[in-house]
Amino acid sequence: MATYPNFTQYLIEKFDLSESNVYLIHELIKEKYISSEGFLLKPGEICKHTFFVESGLLRLYSLSENGKEHIIQFAAENWLLSDRDSVFFREPSKFYIEAIENSLLIPLDEYLIKKIEELSSNFRKNNEILLHNHIRHLNQRINLLLSASAKIRYLEFIKLYPDLQFRVPQWMVASYLGITPESLSRVRRDLANKS
Amino acid sequence: MSTKNIELIANPPAPHFVGDGFRVHNFIPSGFRMDMERMSPFILLDYNSKFHFPASDKPKGVGVHPHRGFETVTIAYKGKVAHHDSSGDGGVIGEGDVQWMTAASGVLHKEYHEEEFSKKGGDFQMVQLWVNLPAKDKMSQPKYQAISKDKMGIYKMPDGGGNIEVIAGNYKDVQGPASTFTPLHMSNARLNKGAKAEYSFPAEYNTGALVIEGSINVNGQEVAKTDDFVLFENAGESFTIEAMDNAVVLIISGEPIREPIAAQGPFVMNTKQEILQAINDFNMGKFGYLED
Numbered sequence: 001m002a003t004y005p006n007f008t009q010y011l012i013e014k015f016d017l018s019e020s021n022v023y024l025i026h027e028l029i030k031e032k033y034i035s036s037e038g039f040l041l042k043p044g045e046i047c048k049h050t051f052f053v054e055s056g057l058l059r060l061y062s063l064s065e066n067g068k069e070h071i072i073q074f075a076a077e078n079w080l081l082s083d084r085d086s087v088f089f090r091e092p093s094k095f096y097i098e099a100i101e102n103s104l105l106i107p108l109d110e111y112l113i114k115k116i117e118e119l120s121s122n123f124r125k126n127n128e129i130l131l132h133n134h135i136r137h138l139n140q141r142i143n144l145l146l147s148a149s150a151k152i153r154y155l156e157f158i159k160l161y162p163d164l165q166f167r168v169p170q171w172m173v174a175s176y177l178g179i180t181p182e183s184l185s186r187v188r189r190d191l192a193n194k195s
Numbered sequence: 196m197s198t199k200n201i202e203l204i205a206n207p208p209a210p211h212f213v214g215d216g217f218r219v220h221n222f223i224p225s226g227f228r229m230d231m232e233r234m235s236p237f238i239l240l241d242y243n244s245k246f247h248f249p250a251s252d253k254p255k256g257v258g259v260h261p262h263r264g265f266e267t268v269t270i271a272y273k274g275k276v277a278h279h280d281s282s283g284d285g286g287v288i289g290e291g292d293v294q295w296m297t298a299a300s301g302v303l304h305k306e307y308h309e310e311e312f313s314k315k316g317g318d319f320q321m322v323q324l325w326v327n328l329p330a331k332d333k334m335s336q337p338k339y340q341a342i343s344k345d346k347m348g349i350y351k352m353p354d355g356g357g358n359i360e361v362i363a364g365n366y367k368d369v370q371g372p373a374s375t376f377t378p379l380h381m382s383n384a385r386l387n388k389g390a391k392a393e394y395s396f397p398a399e400y401n402t403g404a405l406v407i408e409g410s411i412n413v414n415g416q417e418v419a420k421t422d423d424f425v426l427f428e429n430a431g432e433s434f435t436i437e438a439m440d441n442a443v444v445l446i447i448s449g450e451p452i453r454e455p456i457a458a459q460g461p462f463v464m465n466t467k468q469e470i471l472q473a474i475n476d477f478n479m480g481k482f483g484y485l486e487d
Contacts, residue, residue, distance in 0.1 A: 158478040162471075165478060166260055166460045170487055185487070191480030192281075 004029065006054050006078050007106050014130070015120035024119065028112050032105045034058075040097040040105070041083060047093050049107040050082035051075075056103025057167055061175070062095050071176040074100075074164055080108075084134070100168055145178050153177045154187045196395060199402065199431035201413055203228065207244060207422045214257030216308050217321065219243050222405070222424045224458075229426060231327070231458065234401050235451040236377055238265060238463055239325035242405060244422045245273060248308065250316035256307030261482045262298035263473045264333045264463040266326040268373075268381070269294045270362070270445065272407055274319035275309035281483030284339060291344035293362050295373050300334040301476065303485040322405065322445060324381075329452050330465050332376045346372045347383075356390030357438070359383070364448075366394075379449030383407075386438035394446060395433045402427040402448040409442030 004026065011017045011025060032051070034040055040058065041047050053075050060081060061071045072095065075081035086093040117123045144153050157177060158165070165173060174184040205227060207220035219241035224231045231238040248255065254277070269276065271288045278294065279285035281303035288294045289309075296302070308319070328335075348361035350369040361371035364380030371382065379400075384392050386409075396402050404413070404425040412418050414434050419425045427434060436444060457464050462473040476482060 162474050162478065163460065169258060181487075188480055189484045192482075192484035194480070 004031075004054050004106065007052055010052065010078065011116070014126050015116055016122055016126075017116070017120055021119040025112065025115060028115055029106055030109070032107055033102070034099045034105065035102050036099050038099050040081075040099070041086075041093055042096055043094050044092050045086075046090055047083040047086035047097075049109050050080050050084070050087060052106040052108060053077055053079050053081060054104040054106055056099060056105075057101040057164075058097055058099045058103055059168075059172065060095050060097050069175050070178075071172060074161060074168070074172075074176065076161070076164065076167070080130075080134075081105075100172075150177065150179045150183045151187050151190070153179065154184065154191075196433050197431040198414060199394075199396070199398070199427045199434045201417055202426045202428045204417060204419050205229070205424045205426065207242065207424075210244070213241065214255070214306075216248075216255030216257060216306070217241070217243050217323075218246050219323075220422070222403075226424070229424075231456050231463075232451075234403070235453075235456075236327040236379060236449045237324055237401065237403070237447055238327045238456070238458070239323070240403075240405070240424070241323045242422070242424075243319060243321040243323075245318050245320040248274070248313075248316050248319050251308075251313050254307040254310055254313040257305060259303050259305045259485045259487050260461055261301060261303050261473075261477045262296075262461045263301040263476075263482075264298070264469075265328050266295060266297045266299075266376075268322075268324040268326055268362075269296075269306075270322040270324075270383075272320040272322070272443070274317060274321065275312040276306055276321065277309040278304055278306045279485065280304035280337075281485040282337065286339075286341055288341075289343070293342040293347075293373070295340040295342060295363075297328075297335070297338045297340075297376075299328060299332065299337050301473070301482045302337045303482045305485065305487070320407070322407075324447070325463070326375070326379070326449070327452050327456070327463060328376050330454050333464060333469075340373055342372050348372065352386065352390050352392065354390075355387065356392075357384070357386040357441075359392060360385065377450055377452055380446070381448075382446050384436060384442070384444045384446060386411075386436070386442050386444070388438050388440045388442075391435055391437040393433065393435050394448075396448040397450070398430050398432055400448045400450055401429070403446075404436065405445040405447075407443040407445055410439045411442050411444055412437045412439055 057076045060073045083093040174181040210218045223229045223234045223240040276288045348369040348371045350359040359366045360383045362381040363371040363373035410420045459470045
């Protein structure tokens with residue numbers, strides 16, 4: 001049986017599950033493999049679950065009318081990825097979720113979540129913390145996009161995703177930061193010149 | 196001296212693309228029983244088996260990326276690669292050439308199919324090896340050794356049996372041009388059908404043979420085909436390779452570096468802390484700057 005080391009750690013740390021309870025959860029997992037450039041979600045579809053990324057790397061993005069890609073979020077190992085409003089309100093999504101690397105995902109379907117809830121004494125509280133943490137991230141991100149310089153956005157980005165830059169091409173980083181690849185180059189060059 | 200026997204013969208694993216220009220089989224470190232510790236100082240072996248790239252106006256390859264803590268050795272068998280790095284260096288690795296880049300404290304570089312090759316398209320066949328550095332040299336100055344075909348040490352096989360091209364270390368009394376940080380031997384045997392080359396390395400050296408062309412009989416016991424990798428046991432010293440038809444074989448053998456390995460992506464250091472430092476230095480521009 002697969003051991004899902006990252007998901008196991010997640011269950012133990014966030015939901016205080018005992019090792020034997022973790023195994024009960026393992027038995028319910030319907031793992032999902034997706035190869036690089038494969039899609040987990042496309043606009044118009046209803047996102048069915050939140051996914052835990054056991055291994056690999058994906059991105060959530062929208063395409064504007066002129067075909068330009070706007071990356072909302074990257075999700076590497078130990079990240080949760082979802083179009084939360086599509087899941088919760090059962091509305092068609094506006095987003096793509098596409099794998100950047102071959103990825104192994106653990107779909108947190110209703111049944112699995114119910115089981116974790118049953119086994120975990122602090123599920124509600126910690127789930128709420130996770131949700132508010134997510135909202136905090138989004139707020140910070142909106143604020144940075146509206147008010148911060150390219151350099152500040154870049155410095156915040158490397159704090160959040162320290163090892164992402166050698167896993168994704170520069171244009172994706174630029175797309176996430178809401179700046180042109182040329183501006184990203186300039187920021188990196190200025191930092192290099194100062195160091 | 197006793198015979199160094201075969202531990203295993205690995206067929207090429209399913210290929211994957213590095214960037215869009217290198218279609219490689221990874222033998223080290225993901226191959227069966229060929230992790231970094233077992234194969235040290237050879238901590239990565241990516242093999243682009245002969246593959247036809249169609250003509251392309253935009254050269255294919257790998258964009259800007261960093262390295263720290265080891266050396267990259269690129270051996271071009273078919274096709275040409277152009278490379279550039281953050282120190283302003285650059286060049287072309289042509290057929291038969293070897294580029295030995297000591298990334299050490301850190302470089303940013305990019306590697307693409309050379310422009311003319313890319314425009315015409317053609318067969319492409321390369322090996323990229325990562326050679327680990329001992330802790331004391333990991334943060335030394337980066338440097339290059341561009342080893343063109345005509346600089347190789349050449350041992351002529353008797354009776355017109357072909358040549359052994361020595362890249363590093365030695366074959367019998369012929370020295371290779373590359374300077375290395377730890378003792379290792381690297382050579383290409385270009386053997387005509389029926390020729391037999393004898394090798395001898397210390398028992399503890401991690402040793403392998405990659406069949407680039409043709410097929411070979413090892414120790415008169417087992418046959419390895421094109422694109423197979425032969426891993427030798429860490430016992431015995433001597434082995435033989437006999438060309439079943441005209442063959443090209445890359446032979447590597449090195450003294451293991453017995454130090455802890457912490458590896459993540461393009462960084463190979465001794466501790467997790469040093470890896471985090473490398474990531475931070477890269478993010479903060481301390482590897483310099485290179486236009487994509």
